[in-house]
Amino acid sequence: MARIDKTPFETVILGLGHDGRGVAQRPEGHPHAGKPLYIAGALPGERVLARQIRRCRRFDEAEVLDVREASPDRVEPRCPHFGTCGACSVQHLAPERQVEGKARMLADCFERAGVAPEAVLPPLTGAAWGYRRKGRLSVRRVEKKDRTLVGFRERDARFVAELSECHSIVPQVGLHLQALSALVDSLEARSTIPQIEFSAGDDATALVIRHLEPLGEGDRAALAAFAREHDFAIYLQPGGLDTVAPLWPEAPRLSFRLAPWDVELDFEPLDFIQVNADLNAKMIAHALALLDVQPGERVLDLFCGLGNFSLPLGRHAAEVVGVEGDAGLVARARANAARNGMPHVQFHAADLTTDLSAEPWMGAGFDRLLLDPARAGALEVLQQLPLDGLKRIVYVSCNPETLARDAAYLVDERGWRMRAAGVMDMFPHTTHVESIAVFEPA
Known part of the structure; x- marks a missing residue:
């Protein structure tokens, strides 16, 4: 393989990649013209002096040596290790522009999947620093x-x-x-x-x-x-x-309170909990408002974990059934329900990627459905669920690509409408996109 030419060169940044790097193109006549060039630390509209550091089959990578013309959206990173540490890749971008970029990523995923929400929800934001618990x-x-x-x-x-x-x-x-x-x-x-x-947790x-x-x-x-x-x-x-x-x-003892619902959840140190406590409380309130549970209704909460949504839902619904694949999380969710005095919130352990026809809860009639799957999404369980009788679905996602795929399935194959969708800034200063969508029968 030919050696990489590390001669510094000037270029203008055309856009921002989904990983937070600036995207540029080689000038016409260059041997690699037309091949995307990803430049860490560069922002759209900037003119930078860069140096190539890596060659890949479909794109090349470079690093910024000097910003010759800075973007008005550039800010001074708070962290002294920005540029070396890989945990936060967009600290140099104004926070409001970070959120706009995440909204564009979600919209791009919907467009590629051939589906679009009828309305865009305002972005949900919270504490930008000291949030990662x-x-x-x-x-x-x-x-x-x-x-x-x-x-x-x-x-x-x-x-x-x-x-x-x-x-x-x-x-x-x-x-x-x-x-x-x-x-x-x-x-x-x-x-x-x-x-x-x-x-x-709150106290330890x-x-x-x-x-x-x-x-x-x-x-x-x-x-x-x-x-x-x-x-x-x-x-x-x-x-x-x-x-x-x-x-x-x-x-x-590790625990955290969800004060608006007078709920406290105990957890073990390696259990999954939402990383951003401030945004988690706002997200739960947002999801419950979108789900709009009415008195006497039954709610199914899939990928329920420790009961992060199930227990707050229990303050509004007549019955909540939470389903989770990790038996340890289910055991602790049941203990949390008992500790909070919620016998009407039940939990079941089931692998939601496999055949669920024998599960007793599958045949039960529910009025509302909430899903909060891992990055792989929820397509396997959606393909099996009897959706007739459901009045509304709220889908919380940590991966916009699988959300878009699953939204297209609900709209194109099952006849639902995507009433609204939007982003939630669970991980400020990173390119991680957390999002939420609400569906109703067509």
Whole structure:
């Protein structure tokens, strides 16, 4: 393969890619004219000095050396590690333009699927900083630097970013990254700890230490001392998910309240919870308003997890049935329903990607349906559901492409209308698109 020509060149940025990189084209006459060129750190309308860093079959990649003419939408990134850390790729873009870009991504996905909402919902936004209450930090001992790095991956995912702080993570974790790095560096097992997961409830924050070899008493004592000093609950994970166990304190409790519905949910440190607590509460209120449950009605909540939507729905519906594929989440959802005094909210464990004809809840009549699937979407279960009798469907999505695919199925194959859809900024400063759509029978 020919060597990459790294001679700096000027170019004008034509648009923004779905990953937050600027998109440019080579000038006519260039050997690669017409081949998309993705430039990290560049914004639409800017003239930049760039250098190619990678060649791919369908596109090339470059990096910005200098911004010659800046976009009026460019802002100063708050994070000192922006440009190196790969966690937040659009901090240099004004927040309102970030949200507009996500709305365009959703609209593009609908257009490609051949479907469109009758109305566009106003974007849902919340706290832009200190919002990430759950995540996974990579850990790597770097002998050349004689230190252990704890942070997110760099833009080049082969490397761990050397972070002193992170303003997207909740402060009780994001402002203690250096202390966490020093802690791991002090352990005898520092070379066999690949990751640390964090999960913050309202009153406690957990760190789950993944370790590939048994920890000695000295390391366990150091971890416990760190937990006491910084007010963390520390768990150890020597193997799979079933090996997670608390180190200190002996019986920590993680929970968060959904105050508008007088609901409290307990969870385990590796359970799925919505990352952005502020936006989660707004999203639940938004979804319930769109679903418009009436007294006496029955609601089906698919991909229900711990009951994030099911339990608030229980304050309005006569009966709620939540279905989730993870049996552990279902057990904790049932416990949450009991703890909140909601015997009319029932939970079932079922793999929603398989044949569901034998499931008892499939034949029950429901008035409203709420779905909140993973990135793969909900097509398999939608193809099996008897939709007759449903008055409304609300679909919460973390992947606009599968939402658009499933919306096209509901509209084209099942005769429903997509009344409205819009984006929700669950992950500010990233290109992740969370969205919501509401459907009614045609």
